[in-house]
Amino acid sequence: MENRPLEYDYTVAKMFMLTTIILGIVGMLIGVILAFQLAYPGLNLMLGEGLAEYTNFSRLRPLHTDAVIFGFTLSGVFATWYYVGQRVLKVSMAESRLLMVLGKLHFWLYIVVVAAAVVSLFAGVTSSKEYAEFEWPIDIGVVVVWVIFGMSMFGLIGIRREKSLYISVWYFIATFLGIAMLYLFNNMAIPTILGTAADGTSGIGAWYHSVSMYAGTNDALVQWWYGHNAVAFGFTVPIVGMIYYFLPKESGQAIYSYKLSLLSFWGLMFVYLWAGGHHLLYSTVPDWMQTMASIFSVILILPSWGSAINMLLTMKGEWQQVAASPLIKFMVLASTFYMFSTLEGPIQAIKSVNAIAHFTDWIVGHVHDGVLGWVGFMIMAALYHMAPRVFKREIYSKSLMTAQFWIQTLGVVLYFTSMWIAGITQGMMWRAHDEFGNLAYSFIDTVTVLHPYYTIRGIGGLLYLVGFLMFAYNIYKTMSARPVEERELQNASPMGA
Amino acid sequence: MDIAQLQAYGYFTLTIVLVIALYSYIYHLYSKKKDVDGVDYESYSDMALKDDLDDTPVSPKSDEKEK
Numbered sequence: 252m253e254n255r256p257l258e259y260d261y262t263v264a265k266m267f268m269l270t271t272i273i274l275g276i277v278g279m280l281i282g283v284i285l286a287f288q289l290a291y292p293g294l295n296l297m298l299g300e301g302l303a304e305y306t307n308f309s310r311l312r313p314l315h316t317d318a319v320i321f322g323f324t325l326s327g328v329f330a331t332w333y334y335v336g337q338r339v340l341k342v343s344m345a346e347s348r349l350l351m352v353l354g355k356l357h358f359w360l361y362i363v364v365v366a367a368a369v370v371s372l373f374a375g376v377t378s379s380k381e382y383a384e385f386e387w388p389i390d391i392g393v394v395v396v397w398v399i400f401g402m403s404m405f406g407l408i409g410i411r412r413e414k415s416l417y418i419s420v421w422y423f424i425a426t427f428l429g430i431a432m433l434y435l436f437n438n439m440a441i442p443t444i445l446g447t448a449a450d451g452t453s454g455i456g457a458w459y460h461s462v463s464m465y466a467g468t469n470d471a472l473v474q475w476w477y478g479h480n481a482v483a484f485g486f487t488v489p490i491v492g493m494i495y496y497f498l499p500k501e502s503g504q505a506i507y508s509y510k511l512s513l514l515s516f517w518g519l520m521f522v523y524l525w526a527g528g529h530h531l532l533y534s535t536v537p538d539w540m541q542t543m544a545s546i547f548s549v550i551l552i553l554p555s556w557g558s559a560i561n562m563l564l565t566m567k568g569e570w571q572q573v574a575a576s577p578l579i580k581f582m583v584l585a586s587t588f589y590m591f592s593t594l595e596g597p598i599q600a601i602k603s604v605n606a607i608a609h610f611t612d613w614i615v616g617h618v619h620d621g622v623l624g625w626v627g628f629m630i631m632a633a634l635y636h637m638a639p640r641v642f643k644r645e646i647y648s649k650s651l652m653t654a655q656f657w658i659q660t661l662g663v664v665l666y667f668t669s670m671w672i673a674g675i676t677q678g679m680m681w682r683a684h685d686e687f688g689n690l691a692y693s694f695i696d697t698v699t700v701l702h703p704y705y706t707i708r709g710i711g712g713l714l715y716l717v718g719f720l721m722f723a724y725n726i727y728k729t730m731s732a733r734p735v736e737e738r739e740l741q742n743a744s745p746m747g748a
Numbered sequence: 749m750d751i752a753q754l755q756a757y758g759y760f761t762l763t764i765v766l767v768i769a770l771y772s773y774i775y776h777l778y779s780k781k782k783d784v785d786g787v788d789y790e791s792y793s794d795m796a797l798k799d800d801l802d803d804t805p806v807s808p809k810s811d812e813k814e815k
Binding site: 256257258259338339341343411412413414415417418419495496499500503505506508509510513514517518521 | 766809
């Protein structure tokens with residue numbers, strides 16, 4: 252037997268870092284194509300009439316959303332879990348052969364499900380539920396992957412040396428439980444081959460098609476309970492978990508108030524699940540439910556800002572680090588965008604504001620300042636922090652990182668400002684009428700007016716993608732950069748010029 | 749009382765109970781300052797800052813102490 256000192260084992264974390272980057276590039280590239288298709292509809296035919304089926308907006312759109320949500324973000328969540336989990340529990344995956352097998356199985360089955368999802372969505376096979384497009388065979392695959400993730404997570408917690416669970420672990424557990432519950436209930440469906448039509452015919456449609464167990468208003472309610480909480484448990488909870496680890500660790504500062512982090516956690520858990528109904532304001536769901544969703548959305552500011560302010564205050568007295576380190580810049584801006592979009596969301600959920608905002612580009616703008624500014628920045632920061640530690644090499648280039656930061660920040664700003672203007676313009680034009688109540692504009696009038704803003708949005712998205720490619724290159728080059736000593740890895744990450 | 753009324757009362761009661769629970773939790777955290785193991789909540793930040801495999805855990809699992 253070799254007598255080497257025990258080390259953390261980052262094999263699985265590295266695997267998921269790779270998919271975070273690859274699926275991030277794929278998802279964001281498709282997003283940029285979609286943005287330019289909206290500005291220049293001719294791009295729907297960019298590969299000619301023959302391939303238009305595969306290149307049109309409606310075929311590509313679920314590929315964009317699912318690639319960035321279930322590809323980029325979830326891979327980032329998995330990568331950070333397999334890194335942070337070991338460290339805060341003070342136990343190495345190398346200590347358990349079972350955990351290593353589960354971790355690798357988790358990764359490879361995830362790859363199989365991703366491949367199946369990409370192929371089926373390109374082929375146009377979809378259950379037509381937004382962010383839940385996968386048909387039942389893929390859904391079963393997703394559930395299997397998720398259960399293995401859970402076994403892997405609780406297995407590691409089970410053999411920990413640290414008795415208490417660090418706040419990030421609470422958030423990762425909440426992610427696991429929340430998504431499990433949401434995904435199962437929203438995807439309840441009956442394969443059509445099991446059904447019988449009114450005229451007695453059975454075995455209808457292809458074997459992989461299914462119909463939802465819910466219909467009409469009930470379907471809408473379950474769908475948005477799912478849809479909004481996918482934002483909660485996919486885009487908020489695990490990302491808060493990340494920042495609670497990576498910002499204190501990188502800056503060397505203890506969390507400003509650990510008590511506040513516990514409090515914000517329970518506040519977020521309690522409030523978030525009730526807010527999904529704000530997607531259905533002015534629809535056929537009961538009025539009290541709409542009001543409740545509005546109220547809970549506004550209350551949601553408190554736990555969200557609790558975490559965000561806690562992070563900003565963690566930097567108290569250490570703001571020179573923000574100027575000095577591009578890595579800290581990413582995290583502080585992520586936290587700031589988190590505050591910003593968790594203020595914007597509740598404002599949009601107020602009924603009178605929603606009367607203008609509903610169905611407009613302002614909503615798209617809101618989603619993207621959240622995901623680009625908060626989720627994307629935080630995941631990239633996490634990978635930047637992890638890279639020197641898992642590869643035992645300094646980050647390849649600090650100046651490239653700084654340039655990336657500013658390019659992407661400009662991209663996000665262009666994205667959300669153009670969508671604000673577009674959205675509010677749209678909302679005002681749709682409702683404008685003359686003194687007899689006739690609508691002042693037809694739909695195409697709004698399309699013409701919005702063209703410049705759609706172009707700006709496309710440019711904003713392109714800048715973000717360019718920054719992401721710089722990130723991918725920087726991480727790739729890090730793998731062959733200057734090796735670092737253990738002492739260089741205490742807090743601030745070592746970076747090359 | 750019909751089902752809708754029951755639901756409404758149930759929902760209202762649940763909200764009040766959860767609000768009381770949350771505020772009690774805040775009161776508990778800030779008045780006690782320490783958890784049942786006598787560890788100051790704020791020292792749990794060290795779980796991230798001192799997270800090397802050979803760092804001492806903030807509150808080790810009891811079976812680990814014996815080794």
